[in-house]
Amino acid sequence: MANQVEPKLVKPLYDLLQKEHYMILATVDHETGGPNVNAISWVYALSEEAIRFAVDNRSRIVQNLEKNPNAAFTLIANETTYSISGKASILEEKLEGVPLKLALVEVAINEVRDIMFYGSKITVQPQYDKTYDKNAAAKLDKQVLEAMRNRI
Template sequence: MANQVEPKLIKPLYDELQKERFVVLATIDFETGGPNVNAISWIYAKDDETIYFAIDNRSRIVQNIKNNNKVVINIIANESTYSISGEASVKQEKMEGVPLKLALIEVKIKEVRDVMFYGSKIVTEPEYDKTYDKNAAARLDKQVMDAMKNA
């Protein structure tokens, strides 16, 4: 059902955001004032009104959020495409229990909108593969996801 709007995550999206997955994050660039888009994967729905994500604390995303807290997370799931709008803040400058210098970002959800064009559905969701050491990647992913779940 295209163009539905909800004030919080619907159950299928909440369920999809219980694990690492590909999403696209849009912020407002602190220098240009224009859109800035990034692909991220360390993301977790704390509850149906709050999303956490982890990024390198030197990332431009951190400065963008500090300058303008409006964000949109785009997720392809549940046979559709969703735009999750909210207000972001830096919850932790450096996450505990993670070997990298990652910032924990909290997004308070304002609106979840089904933005799939009329008369269509997603038949294959995006997939990705880690191109570095698989064991190291799995270990790091677990550390980051556990840290977000315990935040």
């Protein structure tokens, strides 16, 4: 049986991405042309057709996307695994309203694909803890999410 493919985020995924969420981001390495994979969490679904994320503006992710805008996210949700692919644009090299030097990137979604292997489901959602000051982390997370939402 073929896995389900959609041209945009379905409502449960859109709703999930209204707050910080752990995702894997794959880009094309600007030096080797091979895959480059990173874990990110400052992610926000602007609409069912676009996802924004923030990363350090000196990141290899930014360098990769400047050369090749193809990007794919891996997202675990709803007892399955999704691949969300599209074309990335760097909207801001320095995101306003945030004390860190973060780039704001927007990915126009081409495809959302359920990629879970046949006859299985995810039984435990990935979780993570911030290992630095919890109050500082919460404040920074709020600033980043608000900056990503407010950028028109």
